[in-house]
Amino acid sequence: MKRASAIFGSAIFLVVAPGTIVGYLPWTICHWHFDPPLLGFLSFRFVGVLMIAAGLPVLLHSFARFAIQGLGTPAPIAPPERLLVNGLYRYVRNPMYVAVSLLIFGQGLLFGSVRVLEYGIVVWLGFLAFVVFYEEPALRGKFGKEYEEYCARVPRWIPRLKPVEPLRQ
Secondary structure (H helix, E strand, O other): OOHHHHHHHHHHHHHHHHHHHHHHHHHHHHOOOOOOOHHHOOHHHHHHHHHHHHHHHHHHHHHHHHHHOOOOOOOOOOOOOOOOOOHHHHOOOOHHHHHHHHHHHHHHHHHOOHHHHHHHHHHHHHHHHHHHHHHHHHHHHHHOHHHHHHHHHOOOOOOOOOOOOOOOO
């Protein structure tokens, strides 16, 4: 896939998939209305803002990496041609799913919405199932030993504090 097509495809997928999962669906749940802070702790709102502030740049950076370096999109119908093993992918194997989860849970805490937090759990469980039963087997099939080595060095969900040395550039 050419870089321009990958960038365009990634941008469209960003609006459609994460835009729906992180924006539209939480809005339909709570209409971004501020309920009282969870458990009466105003600090939960601050934590929610921090989670949103951390998640958004991670999501955007990850999408850009897919297009610019991977020459593909995050969409399963147009996957990257290259295994991404640099940037944020040196810390965690699934920065997009981590970012989306941060954004949803951050909204739940910010708006004091238990229903958004419950929705976040359902989304994360969906990500877990998708990664374990589809994505990882597909990547093993496509990239073989290179992906196996990557999996052995980089955690699936909880980012490392120190990045691994790049496997290749």
